[in-house]
Amino acid sequence: MVSRGVVVIEDGRIIEDGPHEALIEAGGRYAELFRLQAKRFQEASP
Amino acid sequence: MIGPFRFVLTLGPRTDLARTPIVVAVAILEQATGVGLAILLGLFSEAASRHATSTVLVLSLCLAVFVMLTQGTFIAGYFTRLRLSEEIQNEVERRFIDVAGTTPTLEIHESPGRAGRVAAVRAGRADLREGFDRVLWLTGAVLVWVSSALLMASVVPILAVLPLFAVPVLLATRRADRARAAAVERTASRTRLAEHLFTLATTAGPGRETRLFGLAGELRRRHREQWDRSGRDIVVAELRSRTPLALAWVLFVLAYATGIVLMVRAGLTGDASLGLIIAAIAVSSQVVGQAQALLSQIFWVFESVRAARVFLEVVAEGAAERAAVVPVSPAAVPSRLERGITLEGLGFRYWNRDRPSLHGVDLELPAGAVVALVGENGAGKSTLVKLLCGLYRPGAGRVLVDGTDLAEFAPERWRARVTAAFQDPYHLEMSLGDSVGLGSLEHGDDAERILEALRTAGGTRLLDSLPEGLRTRLGRASWDGKGLSGGQWQTVANARAAMRPEPLLRVLDEPTASLDARAEEWLFEQYAGLGRSRGGVTVLVTHRLTTAQAADLIVVLDRGRVAEVGTHAALSRSGGLYAELFRLQARYFT
């Protein structure tokens, strides 16, 4: 992944912060949102 | 088309028949004061010179009553005049809504010169509002003028021609006014630009960009530049018409001076009675004021008539479009689609563009299907859906709805069966309930239905976050409501589009562009099932190809043409534009 740092904001507060891989591993909100989008691409790929 | 002057003249009685006579009386009486007093003065002198004490007493009484009457009417009528003007403005605005708000297509609003005309109508509302009053005051001024002339003519008959000397002044004023109007018209685009710059610099919406880029000074400079330039043009026009105006005025003043000399002489030689001469001279002292009143009233009436002319032009434009677009005996819009919507050789070019935005589009949109429309920026997707909605007429080809040409439907009837969330949805600043509920007027008060629509659009979280629920006032541009985030506004628009039950056509132009992944997923699941079971077509424009891939049919537009049509699987295999775009997006996720 190209992004080096991701900041996740919810209800006006930073809830997660770190590199993409770390956030995916942590399995928090970012991972959830990312998976939601990725799921559709994986389903669609032949 | 009725003439603009008649339009202005009939605004009063047409708007409020009861208030009109009061306003007429006020306009006439108020101006009659001067002449009335002059006549009473003449009668006084006459009676005094004959030592007729009882007549003097009666006259005093008449004087008191007359003054009470004129002043009293004026004071009492003031609010009536004001109210009538306000009502006229309301009436004019409603008529404008009737005309501008119901044009069958949007084309007319984008046609050449239209923005200028509409700006002129907006700016001219005050002139229209005062038009009726101004005509009355002009009438009053003319009456006063004529009675003064008659009074003077009864002393020295030749003075009957005196009003004729006002004619050159009137002509010169009229010419000056025309020249000024033409100059104003020429500078209208500059004035409009200045207005636009003013809005940019002073309102909250553009305030982000203007602050971020530090634009206030620059906008101010440009604002000034536009005004200075248009101001120069107008001043030049005014200067040019000043000489004839001055000459005409000098001629008039000379004539009047002669008139007064003649009257004084008639008095000295005893050709006329003392009272008459005193009345005539008293009137002549008011003559310059009267002439000025007359001139300024004429000027103001011109302004109102001009405003009325533009207004009627815009009205006529709307009527002409209606006549051209709405079929005389429209075909019935089907209650559900059996076959679907067919596009045959569809082409469209915006009037101010060289190249067509759509060209030779042939498509079958089967009833019950969800059709995804994809393609790069400017490919023609939004244009195509606007054509389907009947907001533009095809330049070439046809749109067939179960075999019937869309042009054969009454536009309102067709649109009553269409629902849409557009790419740049307008922020309807109303209560949340209204902003959603207006998507279907007949169900606009049905809270259950509004909540259901919000649920469909994924707006439940938004609703929960607003303490006043559906009654929350939205938006900050037109009132003191709650500001929403970009995605929340989009959700409101999506909910509005979900209000209409079983539409024949559902257009969703980038409905998820501002939505977060979860909201998008929700909406996606809602719409995936919607179109199929019903007798309608859902057209979904999207750059998010995962949304497109679940559609029954994917249409790829490329520079106004259909590049590919097929299912996700077929298009992925064919290795064309769609496959390429999909791969670009998917590589980050797979």
Ligand SMILES: Nc1ncnc2c1ncn2[C@@H]1O[C@H](COP(=O)(O)OP(=O)(O)OP(=O)(O)O)[C@@H](O)[C@H]1O
């Ligand atoms: N009101 C308009 N007047 C003139 N030209 C317009 C107008 N609207 C769009 N166009 C032009 O028509 C072409 C097609 O525009 P359209 O909005 O249909 O593109 P689109 O496929 O929806 O693009 P996007 O993905 O950016 O929304 C573009 O070249 C655009 O510049």
Ligand SMILES: [Mg+2]
């Ligand atoms: Mg678009």
